[in-house]
Amino acid sequence: MQWETVIGLEIHVQLATKSKIFSGSSTQFGSEPNTQASLVDLAMPGTLPVPNEEAFRKAIMFGLAIDADINKRSVFDRKNYFYPDSPKGYQTTQLDHPIVGPGNIEIQLANGTKKIIRVHHAHLEEDAGKSLHDDYHGMSGIDLNRAGTPLIEIVSEPDMCNSEEAVAFAKKIHSIVSSVGIGDGEMSQGSMRFDVNISIRPKGEEKLGTRTETKNLNSFRFMEKAIKLEVERQIDVLEDGGSITQETRLYDGEKDISRSMRSKEEANDYRYFPCPDLLPVIIDDVYIDSIREDMPELPDARAARFIEQYALSDYDAEFLAGDTETAAFFEVSTKISGDAKLSANWVAGELSARLNSDDISIKQCPINAELLGKLVLRIKDGTVSSSGAKKVFEVLWAQKSNDVDAIIDQQGLKQVSDTGALEAIVDEVLAGMADQITQYQEADEKKRKKLMGGFMGPLMKASKGQGNPKLFNQILAKKLNS
Amino acid sequence: MFNKTVKELSIGLSQGEFSSVELTQHYLDRIKAKDGEINSFITVTDELALEEAKAADQIRAEGKATDWTGIPFAHKDIFCTKGVLTTCGSKMLENFISPYDATVVSNMKTSGAVCLGKTNMDEFAMGSSNETSYFGKVINPWSDKEQLVPGGSSGGSAAAVAARLTPIATATDTGGSIRQPASLCGLTGLKPTYGRVSRYGMIAFASSLDQAGPMARTAEDAAMMLNVMAGHDAKDSTSIVKDVPDYTASLNNSIDGLRIGLPKEFFNEHLSPELQNILQDSIKQLESQGATFKEISLPHSHLSVPAYYVIAPAECSANLSRFDGVRYGHRCEDPKDLMDMYQRSRTEGFGDEVKRRILIGAYALSAGYYDAYYNKAQQVRRLIKNDFVSAFEDIDVILSPTSPSPAFGFDSKGDDPVQMYLEDIFTISTNLAGLPGMSLPAGLINGLPIGMQLIGNYFEESKLLNVAHRFQTATDWHTLAPKNI
Structure with a gap:
């Protein structure tokens, strides 16, 4: 039988605020356990939450970036469950009245086609702490540094039908988040985490199949693998005459296996109700407009500008505009080289390939944009050939020198143009x-x-x-x- | 000395009749001598109190004293006090030393008042008789042959003030927990408008209803303490940004022409003839000062107890989740796993009434029951609030009974918790609406004090205190003291 996959994503994004969503503690990553846990974060008796306006601003920025409705009235709810890294015994979140309402995100696939993925809503909530199970001789440690870090949870409609679309959607969110500056996008630090809802149905069937939710995926690669694995598992189950159980699953990326965490029957009744310690948050158009005025350029708008201003191809423009750092790198190097096409080729080609193979971000790039611009300028004015430039690039990458002309001279790479x-x-x-x-x-x-x-x-x-x-x-x- | 009001003590201190150290020692001695019978204190902080008193005398010597400098008082044990045991009347917090001060506590410290200790209370403020405290029941100092309840949950504060073990105390009121014990102990207690006093550091029972206020002997003392307690607090998002008036400034205002409403639903055939007579006498007294009375209707008030007993338990079921044995509070011995630790720590740490309310609350919030219970109760709450809003279009203050009867015997309500819940039938609607309410002594029934309740419009505490003070200027119910003190 031909099967069709239906995928919906829930994406948790940590907001890059200095302090936590309901307390004044720092949100900095990687500090000694519990050094960033205040009385409020520890849920000491009698303590109360005070909302951080910056978290609202950033959530609204995300909403504006995806052209979503911003709800003028949003309400925090308590989601009740017991776990040691949830100090209050409930998570403060938004259930029925989220800050960001429905919006749309356009994704582009490898074959060039574009598709709109609808966002159901995005709500504000607090992150939990961490349980540490190693090194405590059979006991568990609790680190509440992360507890109370502001998150937005972005909930998509089930509009994706394979892992490529899901990954493209997730990458687009990542691109928006880092471009708008609402999150740091550091996936390795858990600042973006994905829950994937997957169901399959016979091709042509309208009724949705029973779905499973695979939780807490923290990289695009694991998400892609987890989706493929789960789709195959569901097909196997159904083709063997079985049925899919509605359940939450955990994926082990290292071993590429998944297992059931809990079924629907075992699911918690979270007993949501409006948090009486927090008043409904009321905002007006003036406030929203003031945020709109401060919005940085969005990836789609930037890509359009790159095509217009630099005559780049759709592909190059999309790639370079997708991330603020990369876009800035490209523009600075173009300013120096005076050749947008050639700069684009180098940033999207040689440079990106090296960043990928060394697994570092453009922020950590050993060559700055001015230097690359200078190198491209020397290609353009004929001082050095493309192949010679690659040798210069290696020297620059190794940070042995940062004088392009000197390297060309020393390595004898100067082109004869007489x-x-x-x-x-x-x-x-x-x-x-x-x-x-x-x-x-x-x-x-x-x-x-x-x-x-x-x-x-x-x-x-x-x-x-x-x-x-x-x-x-x-x-x-x-x-x-x- | 112990019969003096705060106002009188303040004058005495300023005129050098006695020092704060002498005054504080006097009350500490009284507590030592008398509290064995009454059990109104959980913790007496003698050393700290004397230190604070010494510091207060020093401040006075430097000429920087204010009304409150060196005045002894007590905190209900629901307020977090830095470095001092804070139990909330529960085994769960039997050994909990708070690492910080509640805003009310720091406000009182700043005023220069001297804290004598922490008063007993119903466990987590859940009760109307002070029988649910893990630290033993509090005895009403008015008890004669039979031991009587002081009311609750601020029964410790009420009993301590009534027995003159402290001139005044802080208290909290979620459904009547200041006003009902005030009524049963012959005191003047005020629950301010929701949001008037910061809840930061006040251990939460039902966040949307809890409010702190003074437990005093006179309206004047209550006004003085509210001056210190009230005010916006950035640490409490539900606290209101609004200037705090000087509540003592308007105490003597004339009440000529003041319009007072009498809710017909509260003056019904169930009211005892004795209480009817006491209230009628009070009405006549106020009429003689020019106040006018008219009957009003609060048509949904009969729904206030059922709505309250959904909303308050629902909120408490979540508020008390933090008591899980992980970070502080009671943890069971040798838990075999996480679930065992949660279950046994909470089973052992909480008393029956607390467990009952957590269960009721969790049930009311459960999938499938939320709309029928929690949502419905919230709708009722809005109707109750609207009743008051319409009533206050034509009147300034509402007068009603505070409690259905004077102090009763322990265990007299039987096994049916609802009988106890009905103690708060006249007070609960005020909390649901968020309005200020107070109780002041209005007479005696069989030799026991009973109060009348005044309810005001939002932020009109001054008006309540004004009416109460005018009444107390003309009557002496508030000056009566228990015999055996």
Whole structure:
């Protein structure tokens, strides 16, 4: 049978506020356990929450970024459950009146097609602490530094039908979050976490199948693998005549296996009710407009501008505009090089490949945008060839020098662009290639183009790689065609 | 000395009749001598009190004294006090030393008042008789042959003030917990408008209803203490940004022409003839000062007890979840796993009434029951509030009974908790509406004090205190003291 997959995502994004959502404690990552846990975070008897306005601003910014309705009245609710890393015995969240209402996000797939994924809503809530199970001799430790870190939970409609779409959606959210500056986007620190709801149904069937929820995925790669695994599992179950149990599942990314955490029957009754310690939050248009005025450029708008301003391809524009840091890197290097296309190629090509293979973000890039711009400028003005530039790039990457011109000199990579000298080399090389010349001259136009390459190798060799290929080409064509 | 009011003590201190150390020692001696019978204190902080008294005398010597400098008082044990045991009347917090001060506590400290200790209370403020305290029941100092309840949940504060073990005390009121014990102990107690006094550091029972206020002997003393307690607090999001008037400034205002409403639903055939007579006498007294009376209707008031006993337990079921044995409070011995630790710590740490309310609350919030109980109760709450809002269009103050009867014997309400819940039938609607209410002594029934209740419009505490003070200027019910003190 042909199966169709239906996927909905719930994405938790930590908001990059200085202090927690209901207390003044710092949200900084990686501090000694419980050094950022105040009386409120410890849920001492009698303590009360005070909402952090900055968390609201950032949530509203996200809403504006996806063109969503901003709810003028939002209400915090208590979600009751017992767990040691939940100090109050309930999580403060928003159930029926979230700050951000319905919105839309456009994703682009590898084949170039675009698709709208609807966002059901996004609500504000507090993060839990962490339970530490190692190193306590059979006991568990509790670290409440993370407890109370502001989150928005973005809930999509079940509009995605495979892992590629789900990952594209998640990446788009990541791009918006980091572009707008509401989160740091550091996935390795858990600042973005995904819950995936998956069901399958026979192709053409309208009724949705029973869904499972795979919780707490913290990378795009694990999400992709978890979805594939779960879809296969559900198909196997149904094709073996079984039925899917509505349940919460946990995915182990290292082993690529998943297991049931709890079924619907075992699910908690969270007994939500409005938090009486917090008044409903009422905002007006003036407030929303003031936030709108402070909004940075969004990835989609930036991509459109890149196409317009720099004549980039859709693909390059989308790639470079997707993330604020990358976009800024591109624009700075273009300003220096004066060649947008060439800068785009280098940022999206060589540079991105190296960042990926070294697994670092552009913020940690050892080469700054000015340096790359300078390198691209030297390609553009013919000082160095593309292949020579790659050697310079290696030196820059290794941070052995940050003087592009000096590296070109020291490595002998300076191109010869003196036409007189180049003509002499061409004459000398052609003198020993009579057969090839004859072959070329007898060939048709189409074949000539190919044969031309056969002369370039010896020319570059004769010039010790320093001859300007563009000029060699021009001289060669002139000589061969005369 | 112990029969003096705060106002009188304040004058005495300023005129050098006695020092704060002498005054404090006097009350500490009384507590030592008398509280064995009454059990109104859970903790007496003698050393701290004497230190504070010494510091107060020093401040006075430097000429920087205010009305409150060196005045002894007590805190209900629901307020967190830094470095001092804070139990909330529960085994759960039997050993809990608070690491911080509640806002009310720091306000009182700033005023220069001297804290004598922490008063007994119904466990987590749940009760109307002070029988649910883990630290033993409090005896009403008015008890004669039979031991009587002081009312609750602020029964410790009420008994301590009535027995003159402290001139005044802080208290809290969620459904009547200041006013009902005030009525039963012959005191003047005020529950302010919701949001008037910060709840920060006051251990929560039902967050949308809890409010702190003074337990005093006179309206004047209550006004003086409210001056210190009230005010906006950035640490409590439900506290209101509104200037605090000087509540003592308007105490003597004329009440000529003041319009007082009498809710017909409260003056019904169930009211005892004795209480009817006491209230009628009070009405006549106020009439003689020019107040006018008219009958009003609060048509939904009969729904206030059932609505309250859904909303308050629902909120408490979540508020008390933090008492899980993980970070502080009672933890059972040798838990075999997490669930065992939760279950046994909470089973052992909470008393029956607390457990009952957690269960009722959790049930009312459960999937499938939420709309029928919690939602319905919230709708009723809005109707009750609207009743008051309409009533206050034509009147300034409401007068009613506070409690159906004077102090009763222990265990006299039988096994049916609802009989106890009906103790608060006249007080609960005020909490549901968030209005200020007070109780002041209005007479005696069989030699036992009983109060009348005044309910005001939002933030009109001054008006209540004004009426109460005018009444107390003309009567002496508030000056009566129990015989054996």
